[in-house]
Amino acid sequence: MNVKTFLAVCIALLIFIPAVPAQSAYDSSEEIAIRQLINNLTLNSLWTEEDIHLMARTVHGEARGENHLGKVAVASVILNRVNSPQFPNTIKEVVYQPRAFTCVDYGQINLKPNLAAYLAVSDAILGNDPTNGCLFYMNPEIATSRWMHQRASAKPVTVIGNHVFMH
Numbered sequence: 654m655n656v657k658t659f660l661a662v663c664i665a666l667l668i669f670i671p672a673v674p675a676q677s678a679y680d681s682s683e684e685i686a687i688r689q690l691i692n693n694l695t696l697n698s699l700w701t702e703e704d705i706h707l708m709a710r711t712v713h714g715e716a717r718g719e720n721h722l723g724k725v726a727v728a729s730v731i732l733n734r735v736n737s738p739q740f741p742n743t744i745k746e747v748v749y750q751p752r753a754f755t756c757v758d759y760g761q762i763n764l765k766p767n768l769a770a771y772l773a774v775s776d777a778i779l780g781n782d783p784t785n786g787c788l789f790y791m792n793p794e795i796a797t798s799r800w801m802h803q804r805a806s807a808k809p810v811t812v813i814g815n816h817v818f819m820h
Contacts, residue, residue: 683768690771694778704744706766708774711748713766714756716773716816722783723814724773729782730790730818737788784811787818 691705700708708731716727734740734747741747748754748762756762784790792815811818 686768687771690768690775694775698778700744700778705771705774705778707744707748708777709766709770710762710764711754711756712773713764713770714761715754716814717764717767717770719814719816721769721773721776723816724770725776725781726783726787726811726813726816726818727790728774728777729784730787732777733782733784733786733788739788783813784818787811787820789820790816790818792816 691702694700694705695702708728711731712724712727716724719727731744731747734753735742735744741750749757752758754762794815808819
């Protein structure tokens with residue numbers, strides 16, 4: 654089964670499997686889908702299983718209330734930072750950079766990600782970047798960083814869901 658077919662199956666599973674609360678155990682079909690997705694992504698990829706799990710935890714912690722596109726956008730920012738000379742060059746270093754992601758600061762990075770988070774990571778890894786290369790984002794309703802608000806008002810932005818994405 655190729656990656657696109659697998660992603661279609663995973664999306665179909667998302668539609669027919671009821672939502673799983675963040676702290677509950679995975680449904681066995683969700684665990685299987687996540688394992689297959691990770692295997693497909695690591696087969697011919699620069700990314701390790703640890704990278705994919707960390708990205709999924711970050712996406713889940715930062716964007717679990719967003720739609721699929723919003724989750725893909727957050728995953729894309731992580732990858733854009735890894736590929737930018739302005740940031741560290743590993744997923745782990747990018748995610749754990751001080752004050753980079755509020756889910757790390759507030760412990761939501763430790764929530765168990767669902768299939769939706771892994772599917773978003775997969776889309777980003779496969780090259781879908783709805784932010785067009787953005788390196789920063791914030792939720793203007795809850796962000797407290799004056800620097801982010803100033804950056805958002807000074808640069809062109811992309812709005813996806815509740816987040817504002819900036820270069």
